[in-house]
Amino acid sequence: MDALSQTAPAPGQGGAKEFLDQLFSAGVLTETGVDGLYGRSGDFEEVIERFETLVTRYAGADKAERIHFPPGMPRPMLEKSGYLKSFPQLAGCVHSFMGGEADHARLLQMLANGEDWTDLQQATDVVLTPAACYPLYPTVAKRGPMPDGGVLFDLKSYCFRHEPSQDPARMQLFRMREYVRIGSPEEVRAFRESWLERGPELIRSLGLPCEIDLANDPFFGRAGKMLANNQRDQGLKFELLIPVANEKPTACLSFNYHQDHFGTLWGIQQADGTPAHSACVGFGLERVALALFRHHGMKVADWPQSVRAVLWG
Amino acid sequence: MDALSQTAPAPGQGGAKEFLDQLFSAGVLTETGVDGLYGRSGDFEEVIERFETLVTRYAGADKAERIHFPPGMPRPMLEKSGYLKSFPQLAGCVHSFMGGEADHARLLQMLANGEDWTDLQQATDVVLTPAACYPLYPTVAKRGPMPDGGVLFDLKSYCFRHEPSQDPARMQLFRMREYVRIGSPEEVRAFRESWLERGPELIRSLGLPCEIDLANDPFFGRAGKMLANNQRDQGLKFELLIPVANEKPTACLSFNYHQDHFGTLWGIQQADGTPAHSACVGFGLERVALALFRHHGMKVADWPQSVRAVLWG
Numbered sequence: 001m002d003a004l005s006q007t008a009p010a011p012g013q014g015g016a017k018e019f020l021d022q023l024f025s026a027g028v029l030t031e032t033g034v035d036g037l038y039g040r041s042g043d044f045e046e047v048i049e050r051f052e053t054l055v056t057r058y059a060g061a062d063k064a065e066r067i068h069f070p071p072g073m074p075r076p077m078l079e080k081s082g083y084l085k086s087f088p089q090l091a092g093c094v095h096s097f098m099g100g101e102a103d104h105a106r107l108l109q110m111l112a113n114g115e116d117w118t119d120l121q122q123a124t125d126v127v128l129t130p131a132a133c134y135p136l137y138p139t140v141a142k143r144g145p146m147p148d149g150g151v152l153f154d155l156k157s158y159c160f161r162h163e164p165s166q167d168p169a170r171m172q173l174f175r176m177r178e179y180v181r182i183g184s185p186e187e188v189r190a191f192r193e194s195w196l197e198r199g200p201e202l203i204r205s206l207g208l209p210c211e212i213d214l215a216n217d218p219f220f221g222r223a224g225k226m227l228a229n230n231q232r233d234q235g236l237k238f239e240l241l242i243p244v245a246n247e248k249p250t251a252c253l254s255f256n257y258h259q260d261h262f263g264t265l266w267g268i269q270q271a272d273g274t275p276a277h278s279a280c281v282g283f284g285l286e287r288v289a290l291a292l293f294r295h296h297g298m299k300v301a302d303w304p305q306s307v308r309a310v311l312w313g
Numbered sequence: 314m315d316a317l318s319q320t321a322p323a324p325g326q327g328g329a330k331e332f333l334d335q336l337f338s339a340g341v342l343t344e345t346g347v348d349g350l351y352g353r354s355g356d357f358e359e360v361i362e363r364f365e366t367l368v369t370r371y372a373g374a375d376k377a378e379r380i381h382f383p384p385g386m387p388r389p390m391l392e393k394s395g396y397l398k399s400f401p402q403l404a405g406c407v408h409s410f411m412g413g414e415a416d417h418a419r420l421l422q423m424l425a426n427g428e429d430w431t432d433l434q435q436a437t438d439v440v441l442t443p444a445a446c447y448p449l450y451p452t453v454a455k456r457g458p459m460p461d462g463g464v465l466f467d468l469k470s471y472c473f474r475h476e477p478s479q480d481p482a483r484m485q486l487f488r489m490r491e492y493v494r495i496g497s498p499e500e501v502r503a504f505r506e507s508w509l510e511r512g513p514e515l516i517r518s519l520g521l522p523c524e525i526d527l528a529n530d531p532f533f534g535r536a537g538k539m540l541a542n543n544q545r546d547q548g549l550k551f552e553l554l555i556p557v558a559n560e561k562p563t564a565c566l567s568f569n570y571h572q573d574h575f576g577t578l579w580g581i582q583q584a585d586g587t588p589a590h591s592a593c594v595g596f597g598l599e600r601v602a603l604a605l606f607r608h609h610g611m612k613v614a615d616w617p618q619s620v621r622a623v624l625w626g
Contacts, residue, residue: 031455034387034438037386039452040381041379042379066354067343068358071384072485074345074346088410094406094441094475095405095408096404118435121408128385139344142344171383174383220417
């Protein structure tokens with residue numbers, strides 16, 4: 001959550017809000033009236049597409065199984081996942097109007113009066129997906145024990161986090177590309193190691209400065225501080241940081257080792273019947289695109305030839 | 314809404330639920346436990362990508378401006394749009410927990426007791442996008458009067474509609490590709506005419522049977538019946554129908570003429586200052602993909618060579 005409070009300008013470049021205004025002026029992003037909800041230009045979309053192709057190339061030999069989930073998942077899955085314990089403030093639950101014609105007339109009257117009508121809705125079975133891999137674990141568990149050598153998945157999803165901010169790198173709805181490795185502790189740690197090497201190589205090939213650092217998730221409340229400390233002490237989370245819009249650089253990739261947390265929670269078994277371990281590497285696609293626009297300028301056509309060659313080559 | 318009540322099997326093929334089970338068995342879709350929320354296989358995703366490339370090819374000479382919005386939009390935009398008047402039952406509003414540590418403890422206790430905790434949330438500023446073009450009109454209005462000859466946009470978004478169903482062609486979260494033409498009545502009608510010709514040509518090139526028919530939106534309640542009749546009487550909506558999972562064929566593309574509805578509502582002006590007219594063609598990407606799997610089989614590699622050549626050629 002630190003980027004919210006740290007909007008001091010990076011040397012000579014202005015802060016997060018200034019960068020956001022620059023993106024609006026250049027038409028890279030389009031304002032909608034709500035912080036963290038923006039339209040994206042065709043160039044922005046193409047940069048994300050080309051970056052994803054590059055990621056696929058780096059992952060090429062790994063033979064991942066591609067599986068895609070929509071930006072919403074079943075509420076019972078999120079409830080069981082522990083997300084509401086750790087990050088209740090970020091979750092989003094979809095509510096809908098389920099009344100009849102009389103209730104509808106009341107809704108329209110409230111709307112016309114400028115009153116808050118939203119209590120006329122009820123919670124649906126749908127919550128917004130907080131990270132691309134959340135719907136994966138419970139569905140994979142149903143396949144039975146993993147094959148020898150484990151499995152690797154290639155995912156992409158829009159994700160929601162309720163944290164309105166004027167930092168363009170902290171959107172409420174953003175896309176996450178993710179590789180998830182499920183298997184033995186050795187297999188999943190080796191996977192994470194491979195991306196801790198590939199990640200910086202990939203990002204530097206795009207002319208972007210970066211560093212890897214130990215990190216923790218933004219756990220809620222006082223109890224959360226302890227969880228964050230544990231996560232750090234055990235070296236479970238690393239981030240690849242790029243200076244984007246704040247003095248403090250922005251996490252654009254993250255490398256997470258879940259131990260057997262999801263394996264035990266959802267009953268995912270290794271071939272030998274013991275709980276599977278898992279690890280993931282996540283790419284914040286909007287964040288990487290924003291880093292490219294920040295470092296190489298608002299006009300894609302004017303980006304350094306070396307960068308264009310890597311993306312469009 | 315009729316597909317919900319009509320699950321009679323198409324000749325020799327079984328009904329919607331049977332088709333859904335077939336898609337699960339073949340691994341084309343993955344069950345999540347909530348009707349209308351499914352995982353998609355890599356093949357399914359590739360079919361959608363190739364179909365989109367084909368759409369872009371058909372639209373090629375039109376020089377559309379690509380703009381992308383996330384699957385959520387500002388609540389005030391939806392409130393002003395009239396959507397809650399016409400389709401209150403389909404809208405989805407994102408609610409989040411905004412309490413402190415004591416409220417959080419209560420939430421966790423309710424969750425542990427299996428009680429309904431969802432009232433501990435409040436409405437956020439975010440609603441789910443019901444159709445790809447909804448966030449476009451208010452943002453375009455801010456650009457000032459349209460240039461001579463009007464404008465054309467190329468959009469794609471995940472859309473939400475709260476209508477849980479076991480018809481795989483009626484998902485709660487699905488992707489819509491859309492072209493939106495804004496300009497004079499003649500310009501936008503000519504645009505719609507061009508897609509009423511291109512659409513069937515494109516679909517038939519994929520070895521799919523189709524027909525164009527007059528249609529109406531599923532307006533809510535008794536007053537909605539009149540709106541639906543008006544829409545039909547004025548020929549404002551056409552659909553391209555393909556037999557997918559029901560006796561009644563499924564609308565996979567739609568062709569809509571909005572007259573000056575959005576132009577007047579949002580203040581979008583033609584070059585001469587009068588309210589702009591608009592029209593759109595929407596492609597239900599999941600529906601088209603499902604039609605292809607239904608007609609050509611569960612294994613993409615076994616699809617007719619002629620179809621593969623069009624998609625992968």
